[in-house]
Amino acid sequence: MEVSFFGSRVQALSMDQVDAYLEEALVQGKKTRIYTPNTEIVMEAKDKAWIRDLVNSGDLRLADGIGLVIGAKMKKIPLEERVTGFDVSIHLLKLAQREGYKVYFLGAKEGIAQRAAQEVEGDYPGLVVGSHHGYYEKSSLDQDLTQDEEEIIEEIQRLQADIVFVGLGFPVQEVFIHKASQRLGRGVWIGNGGVLDILAKEQKRAPEIFIRLHLEWFYRLIKNPSRWKRQLAIPKFLIQVITKKNAVKIVREDFNENESKGN
Structure with a gap:
């Protein structure tokens, strides 16, 4: 099932369904772009068609936000499960280790991606074949790739990475994934924000009690009060859901992977 939130389409999939999809995609060598919109992203996309189209071009679009x-x-729409970018990322690492796939880390400050790779090495030896920080010259969606981006894509191709973690923040990571995956035509690409910082132990994920109570947003606000303006997206979103008749609606009853493919 696909659910539209102000035009941004999210697939109502369980973690088990996501796992099954990714296993098949990797076996078959399918290009797979994973985007994980939350309420903040949906609210930004609501008034910006190019962002909405970018989100909707993803092959997997998962609800990474309790607000959704x-x-x-x-x-009364049965979107039962929140599937986070962090959880999908960890599942991808486990899948890669089990089946022998190669992983590449891109993003975060200088040294973070490399440190994340070193930390992951303890649990998943030989898994991460390369990394690059996120401080390089970037192009916008309607521009040609920069020289830095060309070199990163060439390295990913040379190392034959099957899975690429792109932690550049929204929408920069989605723009890069859109362009790079088109160039290479294969691999599983996931835009996963601050996951590299957590893997590098630069930051901590919310304690389990906050996760179980769906209060990760509150934990992040406590740790970083300057986020309060960003967190206003949640009440704004819920108010508009209440007041606008077709704000949230089912746009597809089933999940057809062939028709879910973006361009």
């Missing part, structure tokens, strides 16, 4: 789950339930 709550908004769907308010409209």
Whole structure:
């Protein structure tokens, strides 16, 4: 099932369904772009068609935000499970280790991606074949790739990475994934924000009690009060869900992987 939030389409998939999809995609060598919108992204995409189109071009578009789950339930739409970019990333590492796939880390400050690779090495030896920081010259969606981007893509291709973690923040990471995956035509690409910082032990994920209570957003706000303006996206989103009739609606009853493919 696909659910539209102000035009941004999210697939109502469980973690088990995501795992099955990714296993098949890797076996078959399918290009797979994973985007994980939350309420903040949905609200930004609501008034910006290019962002909405970019999100909707993903092959997997997963609800990484409890606000989306709550908004769907308010409209009696069964979007039961929040599937986070962090959880999908960890599942990808386990899958790569089990099946012998190669992983590449891109993003974060100088040294973070490399440190994340070193930390991951302890649990998954030989898994990460390369890394690059996120401080390089970037292009916008309608520009040609920069020289830095060309070199990163060439390295990913040379190392034959099957899975690429892109932690550049929204929408920069999605723009890069869109362009790079088109160039290479294969691999699983996931835009996963601050996952590299957590893997590098530069930051901590919320304690389990906050995760179980769906209060990760509150934990991040406590740790970083300057995020309060960003967190306003959640109440704004829920108010508009209540007041706008077609804010949230089912746009597809099933999940057809062939028709889910973006360009």
